[in-house]
Amino acid sequence: MFVASGADWVEICRRTGHDEDAREAESEIAAMRRAVMDAGWDGEWFVRAYDDSGRKVGSKECADGRIYIESNAFCSIAGIGSESGLPVRALDSVREHLDTPYGIVLLDPGYRDYHVELGEVSSYPPGFKENGGVFCHNNPWIMIAECVAGRPERAFEYYRKICPAYLEDIQELHRMEPYVYAQMIAGKGTPRPGEAKNSWLTGTAAWNFIAVSQWILGIRPDWDGLRIEPCLPPSFPEVSVTRIFRGCTYRVTIRNTGRGRERQSIAVNGKPAATSIVPPGPPGSEIRISVEC
Numbered sequence: 001m002f003v004a005s006g007a008d009w010v011e012i013c014r015r016t017g018h019d020e021d022a023r024e025a026e027s028e029i030a031a032m033r034r035a036v037m038d039a040g041w042d043g044e045w046f047v048r049a050y051d052d053s054g055r056k057v058g059s060k061e062c063a064d065g066r067i068y069i070e071s072n073a074f075c076s077i078a079g080i081g082s083e084s085g086l087p088v089r090a091l092d093s094v095r096e097h098l099d100t101p102y103g104i105v106l107l108d109p110g111y112r113d114y115h116v117e118l119g120e121v122s123s124y125p126p127g128f129k130e131n132g133g134v135f136c137h138n139n140p141w142i143m144i145a146e147c148v149a150g151r152p153e154r155a156f157e158y159y160r161k162i163c164p165a166y167l168e169d170i171q172e173l174h175r176m177e178p179y180v181y182a183q184m185i186a187g188k189g190t191p192r193p194g195e196a197k198n199s200w201l202t203g204t205a206a207w208n209f210i211a212v213s214q215w216i217l218g219i220r221p222d223w224d225g226l227r228i229e230p231c232l233p234p235s236f237p238e239v240s241v242t243r244i245f246r247g248c249t250y251r252v253t254i255r256n257t258g259r260g261r262e263r264q265s266i267a268v269n270g271k272p273a274a275t276s277i278v279p280p281g282p283p284g285s286e287i288r289i290s291v292e293c
Contacts, residue, residue: 002028004077036075036081037080041081044089044093045071046080046090052117053117057118067094067098069135070106072094072142073094073145076145077141087148091154094142101194102185104142106133106135107132111132128187136185137202137207139161139162140207140210144211144215146158159211164176164177173195174195175196176196181204181208183201218230222277225277225280226277231261238255248280254292259293266290268287
């Protein structure tokens with residue numbers, strides 16, 4: 001998270017004339033990248049943490065809790081080790097070990113015994129809550145990471161698995177209001193995998209809004225305008241979006257031809273644009289944008 005958000009802090013410093021602070025931040029971000037690469041890569045995924053005794057948490061060396069969702073999501077979003085393909089390997093490990101028909105579990109396998117050095121995470125039965133349940137608010141982190149990796153099908157598949165609108169057919173199992181996210185869905189090895197718990201007690205809706213609007217639709221605010229880089233699955237051939245940004249109304253039409261972000265073309269008010277960042281017009285104005293991707 002430090003690396004992923006650090007670039008924005010560097011840009012804020014530069015744009016406000018604090019160049020020395022920007023250089024210091026860049027140095028600290030680089031040091032954090034090195035630390036993660038030196039001590040955080042476990043061969044197929046990113047380690048979750050080290051305990052007070054220096055033992056790994058979320059490592060293949062652990063009997064339980066071998067792999068966690070958080071570190072693999074945010075290290076992938078931050079692009080740590082991208083030159084060696086590590087984010088894709090980590091996300092593939094998430095799919096292999098953490099993915100279920102009902103969402104991505106927080107860790108696997110669940111802790112069978114209480115670990116005083118870990119505390120609450122090991123206090124629940126395996127497959128519930130933080131101990132290997134589908135903890136919904138961090139599922140969108142993997143959706144975002146898959147968009148960063150350029151894999152829209154996986155991103156949208158993960159979205160569907162926890163979105164209430166797609167769960168009508170399993171409500172006898174899910175047992176949750178059909179218009180609200182669960183905090184947690186029972187995970188692997190529980191008596192009723194897929195049964196939801198704790199509605200109205202989660203940041204899932206906000207995180208899914210970010211994942212869908214800014215990464216799957218790919219319309220997100222940037223410093224000098226609105227960045228438009230869709231990451232749509234083939235099931236969405238055409239999408240229309242209205243976005244108000246800095247007082248200007250953007251009307252965006254996206255034609256999804258399977259070309260991908262690297263080969264997308266964009267037109268602003270009928271004229272080809274050189275970049276995916278569209279500056280806003282005066283407050284109250286309207287901009288029409290066509291994207292082929």
